[in-house]
Amino acid sequence: MHTDEDLTERLKAFEGRPAATEGTGKDPVNLPMIRHWCEALGDTNPAYSGPDAIAPPTMLQAWTMGGLSGHTGRSAAYDELLGLLDAAGCTSVVATDCEQEYDRPLRPGDEITFDTVIESVSDRKTTKLGSGHFVTTRTDIRVGPDLAGTHRFRILKYAPAARPEKPPRPRPVVNRDNAGFWEGVRDRKLLLQRCTACAAPRHPWLPGCNACGGLDWDTVEASGEGTVYSYVVMHHPPFPAFDPPYAVALIELAEGVRMLGNVIGVPYDKVRIGLPVRVEFREHDDESTLPVWRVTG
Protein backbone atom coordinates (compact mmCIF):
# COMPACT_ATOMS: atom_id res chain seq x y z
CA MET A 1 0.00 0.00 0.00
CA HIS A 2 2.82 2.32 0.83
CA THR A 3 4.20 2.15 -2.71
CA ASP A 4 0.75 2.86 -4.18
CA GLU A 5 0.40 6.01 -2.14
CA ASP A 6 3.92 6.95 -2.98
CA LEU A 7 3.22 6.52 -6.70
CA THR A 8 -0.01 8.53 -6.52
CA GLU A 9 1.87 11.33 -4.81
CA ARG A 10 4.53 11.33 -7.51
CA LEU A 11 1.84 11.30 -10.20
CA LYS A 12 -0.06 14.19 -8.60
CA ALA A 13 3.10 16.29 -8.75
CA PHE A 14 2.55 16.49 -12.53
CA GLU A 15 -0.75 18.37 -12.15
CA GLY A 16 -0.44 21.83 -13.62
CA ARG A 17 2.68 21.02 -15.60
CA PRO A 18 2.71 21.43 -19.37
CA ALA A 19 2.17 18.41 -21.61
CA ALA A 20 2.86 20.36 -24.80
CA THR A 21 4.17 23.85 -25.32
CA GLU A 22 3.71 25.72 -28.56
CA GLY A 23 2.91 22.56 -30.46
CA THR A 24 2.17 23.13 -34.10
CA GLY A 25 -0.19 21.29 -36.40
CA LYS A 26 1.57 18.98 -38.84
CA ASP A 27 -0.54 20.45 -41.63
CA PRO A 28 -2.45 23.67 -42.00
CA VAL A 29 -6.21 23.14 -41.92
CA ASN A 30 -6.90 21.86 -45.41
CA LEU A 31 -9.69 20.62 -47.67
CA PRO A 32 -8.26 17.18 -48.47
CA MET A 33 -8.08 16.17 -44.79
CA ILE A 34 -11.54 17.63 -44.24
CA ARG A 35 -12.86 15.66 -47.20
CA HIS A 36 -11.26 12.43 -46.00
CA TRP A 37 -12.81 12.93 -42.57
CA CYS A 38 -16.26 13.60 -44.04
CA GLU A 39 -15.93 10.59 -46.33
CA ALA A 40 -14.94 8.28 -43.47
CA LEU A 41 -17.76 9.50 -41.21
CA GLY A 42 -20.40 9.83 -43.91
CA ASP A 43 -20.80 13.53 -43.11
CA THR A 44 -22.38 15.34 -46.05
CA ASN A 45 -22.83 18.72 -44.37
CA PRO A 46 -22.36 21.29 -47.19
CA ALA A 47 -20.65 23.67 -44.73
CA TYR A 48 -17.52 21.49 -45.01
CA SER A 49 -16.97 21.88 -48.75
CA GLY A 50 -16.83 24.61 -51.37
CA PRO A 51 -15.12 28.01 -51.37
CA ASP A 52 -16.39 29.03 -47.90
CA ALA A 53 -15.73 25.65 -46.30
CA ILE A 54 -15.08 25.35 -42.60
CA ALA A 55 -13.59 22.28 -40.96
CA PRO A 56 -16.01 20.09 -39.00
CA PRO A 57 -15.65 21.44 -35.46
CA THR A 58 -15.18 17.91 -34.10
CA MET A 59 -11.95 17.68 -36.14
CA LEU A 60 -10.38 20.01 -33.55
CA GLN A 61 -8.15 17.34 -32.03
CA ALA A 62 -7.25 15.82 -35.41
CA TRP A 63 -5.26 18.95 -36.33
CA THR A 64 -3.07 18.43 -33.25
CA MET A 65 -2.35 14.75 -33.84
CA GLY A 66 1.24 13.60 -34.20
CA GLY A 67 0.39 10.76 -36.59
CA LEU A 68 3.05 8.20 -37.39
CA SER A 69 5.87 10.72 -37.22
CA GLY A 70 5.09 11.63 -33.61
CA HIS A 71 4.26 14.75 -31.66
CA THR A 72 6.04 18.04 -31.86
CA GLY A 73 6.20 20.26 -28.84
CA ARG A 74 5.43 17.48 -26.36
CA SER A 75 6.99 18.33 -23.02
CA ALA A 76 9.39 16.20 -21.02
CA ALA A 77 6.87 16.29 -18.15
CA TYR A 78 4.19 14.43 -20.11
CA ASP A 79 6.62 11.77 -21.29
CA GLU A 80 7.88 11.40 -17.71
CA LEU A 81 4.33 10.98 -16.42
CA LEU A 82 3.47 8.32 -19.00
CA GLY A 83 6.82 6.62 -18.35
CA LEU A 84 6.11 6.52 -14.63
CA LEU A 85 2.74 4.91 -15.31
CA ASP A 86 4.28 2.42 -17.75
CA ALA A 87 6.86 1.47 -15.13
CA ALA A 88 4.01 0.91 -12.64
CA GLY A 89 2.51 -1.65 -15.04
CA CYS A 90 -0.09 0.74 -16.48
CA THR A 91 1.00 0.08 -20.04
CA SER A 92 -2.38 0.18 -21.77
CA VAL A 93 -4.30 3.30 -22.61
CA VAL A 94 -7.89 4.06 -23.48
CA ALA A 95 -9.56 7.42 -24.03
CA THR A 96 -12.65 7.90 -21.88
CA ASP A 97 -13.76 11.53 -22.16
CA CYS A 98 -13.50 14.35 -24.63
CA GLU A 99 -14.89 17.81 -23.90
CA GLN A 100 -14.52 20.43 -26.57
CA GLU A 101 -15.48 24.07 -26.93
CA TYR A 102 -15.37 25.69 -30.31
CA ASP A 103 -14.66 29.42 -30.16
CA ARG A 104 -14.28 30.07 -33.88
CA PRO A 105 -14.42 27.85 -36.94
CA LEU A 106 -11.22 26.58 -38.47
CA ARG A 107 -10.85 27.23 -42.20
CA PRO A 108 -8.53 25.91 -44.87
CA GLY A 109 -5.19 27.70 -44.58
CA ASP A 110 -5.38 28.23 -40.81
CA GLU A 111 -2.15 27.19 -39.11
CA ILE A 112 -2.83 26.01 -35.59
CA THR A 113 -0.65 26.05 -32.51
CA PHE A 114 -1.53 24.44 -29.23
CA ASP A 115 -0.57 24.29 -25.59
CA THR A 116 -1.53 21.42 -23.34
CA VAL A 117 -1.49 21.30 -19.57
CA ILE A 118 -1.84 18.24 -17.34
CA GLU A 119 -4.95 19.17 -15.37
CA SER A 120 -5.26 16.20 -13.09
CA VAL A 121 -4.09 12.68 -12.37
CA SER A 122 -6.53 10.51 -10.43
CA ASP A 123 -5.91 8.16 -7.55
CA ARG A 124 -5.59 4.50 -8.44
CA LYS A 125 -8.97 3.35 -9.80
CA THR A 126 -10.16 -0.14 -10.53
CA THR A 127 -12.23 -0.49 -13.70
CA LYS A 128 -13.53 -3.36 -15.76
CA LEU A 129 -10.47 -3.03 -18.00
CA GLY A 130 -8.00 -3.11 -15.15
CA SER A 131 -6.66 -0.77 -12.51
CA GLY A 132 -4.93 2.47 -13.32
CA HIS A 133 -5.00 6.24 -13.26
CA PHE A 134 -7.08 8.74 -15.21
CA VAL A 135 -5.01 11.52 -16.72
CA THR A 136 -6.84 14.67 -17.80
CA THR A 137 -5.25 17.22 -20.10
CA ARG A 138 -6.52 20.49 -21.45
CA THR A 139 -5.37 21.81 -24.79
CA ASP A 140 -5.90 25.34 -26.08
CA ILE A 141 -5.80 25.52 -29.86
CA ARG A 142 -5.00 28.85 -31.46
CA VAL A 143 -4.69 30.39 -34.87
CA GLY A 144 -2.21 33.20 -34.38
CA PRO A 145 -3.27 34.93 -31.16
CA ASP A 146 -6.92 33.83 -31.42
CA LEU A 147 -8.33 30.95 -29.45
CA ALA A 148 -10.05 28.58 -31.89
CA GLY A 149 -11.09 26.01 -29.32
CA THR A 150 -10.29 24.09 -26.19
CA HIS A 151 -10.07 20.37 -25.90
CA ARG A 152 -10.18 18.52 -22.59
CA PHE A 153 -9.19 14.90 -22.88
CA ARG A 154 -9.19 12.10 -20.34
CA ILE A 155 -7.35 8.84 -20.75
CA LEU A 156 -7.09 5.83 -18.50
CA LYS A 157 -3.57 4.44 -18.27
CA TYR A 158 -4.09 0.98 -16.84
CA ALA A 159 -2.68 -2.43 -16.15
CA PRO A 160 -4.93 -4.84 -18.09
CA ALA A 161 -6.94 -7.10 -15.79
CA ALA A 162 -5.80 -10.70 -16.09
CA ARG A 163 -8.30 -12.73 -18.07
CA PRO A 164 -8.89 -16.26 -16.89
CA GLU A 165 -7.16 -18.52 -19.38
CA LYS A 166 -9.59 -20.65 -21.29
CA PRO A 167 -8.46 -24.27 -21.26
CA PRO A 168 -7.72 -25.66 -24.71
CA ARG A 169 -10.50 -27.43 -26.51
CA PRO A 170 -10.43 -31.19 -25.87
CA ARG A 171 -8.38 -33.04 -28.49
CA PRO A 172 -9.94 -35.61 -30.79
CA VAL A 173 -8.96 -39.14 -29.86
CA VAL A 174 -6.59 -40.29 -32.57
CA ASN A 175 -5.85 -44.01 -32.82
CA ARG A 176 -4.46 -46.45 -35.40
CA ASP A 177 -7.86 -46.90 -37.00
CA ASN A 178 -8.72 -43.22 -37.52
CA ALA A 179 -5.28 -41.57 -37.81
CA GLY A 180 -5.73 -41.19 -41.58
CA PHE A 181 -8.88 -39.15 -41.09
CA TRP A 182 -7.17 -36.65 -38.77
CA GLU A 183 -4.13 -36.42 -41.05
CA GLY A 184 -6.58 -35.45 -43.79
CA VAL A 185 -8.19 -32.80 -41.59
CA ARG A 186 -4.78 -31.35 -40.86
CA ASP A 187 -4.33 -30.97 -44.64
CA ARG A 188 -7.86 -29.52 -44.83
CA LYS A 189 -9.27 -32.57 -46.59
CA LEU A 190 -12.25 -34.62 -45.50
CA LEU A 191 -11.24 -38.21 -46.24
CA LEU A 192 -13.70 -41.09 -46.19
CA GLN A 193 -12.79 -44.73 -46.03
CA ARG A 194 -13.98 -46.77 -49.01
CA CYS A 195 -14.19 -50.54 -49.15
CA THR A 196 -12.17 -51.82 -52.09
CA ALA A 197 -14.36 -54.91 -52.30
CA CYS A 198 -17.84 -53.34 -52.48
CA ALA A 199 -16.97 -49.58 -52.87
CA ALA A 200 -19.16 -48.59 -49.87
CA PRO A 201 -17.90 -45.40 -48.19
CA ARG A 202 -17.86 -45.44 -44.40
CA HIS A 203 -17.41 -43.14 -41.44
CA PRO A 204 -16.23 -43.20 -38.68
CA TRP A 205 -13.10 -45.03 -39.70
CA LEU A 206 -13.12 -48.73 -38.83
CA PRO A 207 -10.98 -51.78 -39.66
CA GLY A 208 -13.72 -53.53 -41.65
CA CYS A 209 -16.60 -52.77 -44.03
CA ASN A 210 -20.09 -52.60 -42.49
CA ALA A 211 -21.64 -53.65 -45.76
CA CYS A 212 -19.61 -56.66 -46.88
CA GLY A 213 -17.10 -57.30 -44.09
CA GLY A 214 -14.17 -56.62 -46.40
CA LEU A 215 -10.90 -55.66 -44.70
CA ASP A 216 -9.24 -53.77 -47.55
CA TRP A 217 -9.94 -50.14 -48.12
CA ASP A 218 -8.69 -46.96 -49.71
CA THR A 219 -9.71 -43.33 -49.16
CA VAL A 220 -11.75 -40.85 -51.14
CA GLU A 221 -11.95 -37.13 -50.51
CA ALA A 222 -15.49 -36.06 -49.69
CA SER A 223 -17.02 -33.14 -51.61
CA GLY A 224 -17.66 -31.39 -48.30
CA GLU A 225 -21.35 -30.85 -49.09
CA GLY A 226 -23.99 -32.14 -46.74
CA THR A 227 -27.21 -31.49 -44.86
CA VAL A 228 -28.14 -31.45 -41.19
CA TYR A 229 -29.50 -34.93 -40.46
CA SER A 230 -30.14 -34.32 -36.77
CA TYR A 231 -28.88 -32.01 -34.02
CA VAL A 232 -28.91 -31.22 -30.32
CA VAL A 233 -28.37 -27.91 -28.56
CA MET A 234 -25.99 -28.12 -25.62
CA HIS A 235 -26.99 -25.91 -22.68
CA HIS A 236 -25.75 -27.90 -19.75
CA PRO A 237 -23.37 -29.00 -18.42
CA PRO A 238 -20.92 -26.26 -19.44
CA PHE A 239 -17.36 -27.28 -20.22
CA PRO A 240 -14.73 -24.61 -19.63
CA ALA A 241 -13.45 -24.73 -23.22
CA PHE A 242 -16.91 -24.22 -24.73
CA ASP A 243 -19.42 -21.38 -24.70
CA PRO A 244 -22.92 -22.85 -24.38
CA PRO A 245 -25.47 -22.87 -25.84
CA TYR A 246 -24.17 -24.36 -29.07
CA ALA A 247 -25.50 -26.78 -31.63
CA VAL A 248 -23.94 -30.16 -32.30
CA ALA A 249 -25.19 -31.64 -35.52
CA LEU A 250 -25.08 -34.97 -37.27
CA ILE A 251 -24.32 -34.09 -40.89
CA GLU A 252 -25.26 -36.37 -43.71
CA LEU A 253 -22.64 -35.98 -46.42
CA ALA A 254 -23.45 -36.03 -50.12
CA GLU A 255 -21.56 -39.37 -50.20
CA GLY A 256 -24.11 -40.87 -47.79
CA VAL A 257 -22.08 -41.17 -44.58
CA ARG A 258 -22.75 -39.13 -41.43
CA MET A 259 -20.38 -37.11 -39.29
CA LEU A 260 -20.69 -35.06 -36.09
CA GLY A 261 -19.69 -31.41 -35.84
CA ASN A 262 -20.61 -27.85 -34.97
CA VAL A 263 -22.81 -25.82 -37.31
CA ILE A 264 -21.61 -22.26 -37.93
CA GLY A 265 -23.05 -19.30 -39.79
CA VAL A 266 -26.39 -19.31 -37.97
CA PRO A 267 -27.24 -18.90 -34.28
CA TYR A 268 -27.61 -22.17 -32.35
CA ASP A 269 -31.38 -21.81 -32.25
CA LYS A 270 -31.68 -21.50 -36.03
CA VAL A 271 -30.17 -24.91 -36.78
CA ARG A 272 -32.78 -27.15 -38.42
CA ILE A 273 -32.89 -30.61 -39.92
CA GLY A 274 -32.29 -30.42 -43.66
CA LEU A 275 -30.18 -27.24 -43.65
CA PRO A 276 -27.57 -27.45 -46.41
CA VAL A 277 -24.00 -27.11 -45.09
CA ARG A 278 -20.46 -27.18 -46.41
CA VAL A 279 -17.34 -28.20 -44.53
CA GLU A 280 -14.79 -25.66 -43.31
CA PHE A 281 -11.73 -26.25 -41.23
CA ARG A 282 -11.25 -24.29 -38.06
CA GLU A 283 -7.98 -24.00 -36.20
CA HIS A 284 -8.72 -23.87 -32.50
CA ASP A 285 -5.11 -23.50 -31.45
CA ASP A 286 -1.71 -24.40 -32.83
CA GLU A 287 -2.34 -28.12 -32.47
CA SER A 288 -6.00 -28.61 -33.17
CA THR A 289 -7.91 -28.32 -36.44
CA LEU A 290 -11.50 -29.52 -36.65
CA PRO A 291 -14.05 -29.73 -39.45
CA VAL A 292 -17.08 -27.49 -38.89
CA TRP A 293 -20.18 -27.06 -40.99
CA ARG A 294 -21.18 -23.70 -42.46
CA VAL A 295 -24.78 -23.21 -43.49
CA THR A 296 -24.94 -22.47 -47.22
CA GLY A 297 -28.65 -22.02 -47.84
Place this chain on the structure above:
Amino acid sequence: MRTGDVLPPLTLAITRTLIVAGAIASRDYQDVHHDPELARRKGSPDIFMNILTTNGLVGRYLTDHFGPTAVLRKLSIRLGAPNYPGDTMVLTGTIEQLDGDTATVRVIGTNGIGAHVTGTAVLTLGGER
Protein backbone atom coordinates in the same frame (compact mmCIF):
# COMPACT_ATOMS: atom_id res chain seq x y z
CA MET B 1 -38.99 22.71 -31.27
CA ARG B 2 -39.38 22.26 -27.57
CA THR B 3 -37.51 21.07 -24.53
CA GLY B 4 -37.95 17.33 -24.27
CA ASP B 5 -38.24 16.85 -28.03
CA VAL B 6 -36.61 13.68 -29.20
CA LEU B 7 -34.45 13.72 -32.35
CA PRO B 8 -34.93 10.97 -34.93
CA PRO B 9 -32.38 8.21 -34.35
CA LEU B 10 -29.40 7.59 -36.61
CA THR B 11 -28.44 3.94 -37.06
CA LEU B 12 -24.85 3.26 -38.01
CA ALA B 13 -23.32 -0.06 -39.00
CA ILE B 14 -20.00 -0.31 -37.17
CA THR B 15 -17.94 -1.84 -39.93
CA ARG B 16 -14.25 -2.59 -39.79
CA THR B 17 -13.90 -0.08 -42.63
CA LEU B 18 -15.62 2.68 -40.63
CA ILE B 19 -13.39 2.04 -37.61
CA VAL B 20 -10.16 2.04 -39.63
CA ALA B 21 -11.16 4.89 -41.95
CA GLY B 22 -12.20 7.01 -38.96
CA ALA B 23 -8.98 6.30 -37.10
CA ILE B 24 -6.80 7.21 -40.08
CA ALA B 25 -8.87 10.28 -41.04
CA SER B 26 -8.39 11.50 -37.46
CA ARG B 27 -4.66 10.65 -37.70
CA ASP B 28 -4.90 8.15 -34.85
CA TYR B 29 -2.52 5.28 -35.60
CA GLN B 30 -2.90 3.46 -32.26
CA ASP B 31 -2.75 -0.23 -33.23
CA VAL B 32 -5.95 -1.09 -31.30
CA HIS B 33 -7.90 0.83 -33.94
CA HIS B 34 -6.62 -1.09 -36.98
CA ASP B 35 -4.70 -4.27 -36.04
CA PRO B 36 -6.90 -7.07 -34.62
CA GLU B 37 -3.94 -9.22 -33.55
CA LEU B 38 -2.28 -6.45 -31.55
CA ALA B 39 -5.66 -5.41 -30.14
CA ARG B 40 -6.15 -8.95 -28.86
CA ARG B 41 -2.72 -8.96 -27.26
CA LYS B 42 -3.82 -5.90 -25.31
CA GLY B 43 -6.85 -7.76 -24.00
CA SER B 44 -9.45 -6.47 -26.46
CA PRO B 45 -11.48 -9.01 -28.47
CA ASP B 46 -11.02 -6.99 -31.67
CA ILE B 47 -10.18 -3.51 -32.93
CA PHE B 48 -12.49 -0.78 -31.65
CA MET B 49 -13.57 2.71 -32.69
CA ASN B 50 -11.41 5.61 -31.49
CA ILE B 51 -12.88 8.49 -29.53
CA LEU B 52 -12.25 11.02 -32.31
CA THR B 53 -14.47 9.06 -34.69
CA THR B 54 -17.20 8.77 -32.09
CA ASN B 55 -16.93 12.51 -31.46
CA GLY B 56 -17.18 13.17 -35.19
CA LEU B 57 -20.20 10.89 -35.56
CA VAL B 58 -22.00 12.66 -32.73
CA GLY B 59 -21.21 15.98 -34.43
CA ARG B 60 -22.53 14.64 -37.71
CA TYR B 61 -25.71 13.38 -36.04
CA LEU B 62 -26.41 16.85 -34.66
CA THR B 63 -25.69 18.84 -37.81
CA ASP B 64 -27.55 16.27 -39.96
CA HIS B 65 -30.56 17.10 -37.84
CA PHE B 66 -30.19 20.83 -37.24
CA GLY B 67 -28.83 21.64 -40.70
CA PRO B 68 -25.70 23.33 -42.06
CA THR B 69 -26.49 26.70 -40.46
CA ALA B 70 -26.40 25.25 -36.93
CA VAL B 71 -23.09 25.94 -35.20
CA LEU B 72 -21.68 23.49 -32.70
CA ARG B 73 -20.36 25.39 -29.67
CA LYS B 74 -19.57 22.64 -27.19
CA LEU B 75 -19.47 18.90 -27.23
CA SER B 76 -18.66 16.70 -24.23
CA ILE B 77 -18.69 12.95 -24.59
CA ARG B 78 -17.91 9.97 -22.41
CA LEU B 79 -17.20 6.52 -23.78
CA GLY B 80 -18.53 3.28 -22.33
CA ALA B 81 -19.09 0.01 -24.23
CA PRO B 82 -16.60 -0.13 -27.12
CA ASN B 83 -17.72 -0.11 -30.76
CA TYR B 84 -16.40 -3.37 -32.22
CA PRO B 85 -16.74 -4.41 -35.88
CA GLY B 86 -20.05 -6.04 -36.72
CA ASP B 87 -22.02 -4.07 -34.15
CA THR B 88 -24.66 -1.44 -34.81
CA MET B 89 -24.84 1.89 -32.99
CA VAL B 90 -28.05 3.87 -32.70
CA LEU B 91 -27.61 7.54 -31.85
CA THR B 92 -30.52 9.26 -30.18
CA GLY B 93 -30.87 12.79 -28.87
CA THR B 94 -33.14 14.77 -26.58
CA ILE B 95 -33.41 18.52 -26.40
CA GLU B 96 -32.57 19.27 -22.82
CA GLN B 97 -32.77 23.03 -22.88
CA LEU B 98 -33.70 25.80 -25.30
CA ASP B 99 -32.58 29.35 -24.63
CA GLY B 100 -33.26 31.67 -27.56
CA ASP B 101 -31.32 30.17 -30.44
CA THR B 102 -29.16 28.05 -28.14
CA ALA B 103 -30.03 24.38 -27.77
CA THR B 104 -28.54 21.92 -25.31
CA VAL B 105 -28.90 18.37 -26.57
CA ARG B 106 -28.27 15.15 -24.69
CA VAL B 107 -26.97 12.43 -26.99
CA ILE B 108 -26.69 8.69 -26.38
CA GLY B 109 -25.21 6.11 -28.72
CA THR B 110 -26.18 2.55 -27.89
CA ASN B 111 -24.61 -0.56 -29.38
CA GLY B 112 -25.18 -4.27 -28.82
CA ILE B 113 -23.21 -4.20 -25.56
CA GLY B 114 -24.64 -1.07 -23.98
CA ALA B 115 -24.10 2.69 -24.04
CA HIS B 116 -21.10 3.40 -26.26
CA VAL B 117 -21.28 7.16 -25.87
CA THR B 118 -23.16 9.58 -23.67
CA GLY B 119 -22.73 13.27 -24.22
CA THR B 120 -24.03 16.80 -24.17
CA ALA B 121 -23.83 19.31 -26.98
CA VAL B 122 -24.54 23.02 -27.14
CA LEU B 123 -25.47 24.47 -30.52
CA THR B 124 -26.46 27.83 -31.90
CA LEU B 125 -29.30 27.20 -34.27
CA GLY B 126 -29.42 28.91 -37.64
CA GLY B 127 -32.31 30.90 -39.06
CA GLU B 128 -33.63 28.23 -41.37
CA ARG B 129 -35.10 25.89 -38.80
